[in-house]
Amino acid sequence: MEKLEFNSVVKEHSNSLYGFAVRFLKNEDDARDIVQDSFEKLWLNCEKVELSKVKSWLFTCAYNAMINFVTKRQKMITMEFSKLPETFEVLKSQFESQEVVERTVSILPPLQKSIILLRDLEGYSYEEIGEILKLSPSQVKVYLFRARNKVKKQLQQLNILQ
Helix, strand or coil: CCHHHHHHHHHHHHHHHHHHHHHHHCCHHHHHHHHHHHHHHHHHCCCCCCHHHHHHHHHHHHHHHHHHHHHHHHHHCCCCCCCCCCCHHHHHHHCCHHHHHHHHHHCCCHHHHHHHHHHHHCCCCHHHHHHHHCCCHHHHHHHHHHHHHHHHHHHHHCCCCC
16 A cells, blocks of 8 residues: 555545544544554555455454553543433433433443444444454344344333333
């Protein structure tokens, strides 16, 4: 990959890669760092990465970096998770419905969270997600089904869905 091709790849994929990272990490500065690191790794490995596979390579690189980042952060900081309010009325006064859904998605395991973000928010196909996360399309479908069920069940427990 030459310099012009690399610049083209950056222009083409930086926004979607950043969107994926910021939705996953919920922090714009951390997302920028992940995206920058991913493009730096691409530049260092540009001879090894085929131009036709660069998108999945970048998203895989970013995904792995985010998992490592979250793992390190969890080890460094001992967090006490606050309990969700018991009634929806208390919750409703604190958050809007979209924030509740985002919070529910954020508690999913990293793999399921990534699949929901890539499929439902970024619009990637099962095959593309499979390439990014090194899964088969059928595995992606199963994980997506399970993630959606977890979100639905959580929202039902909060009386948001009937």
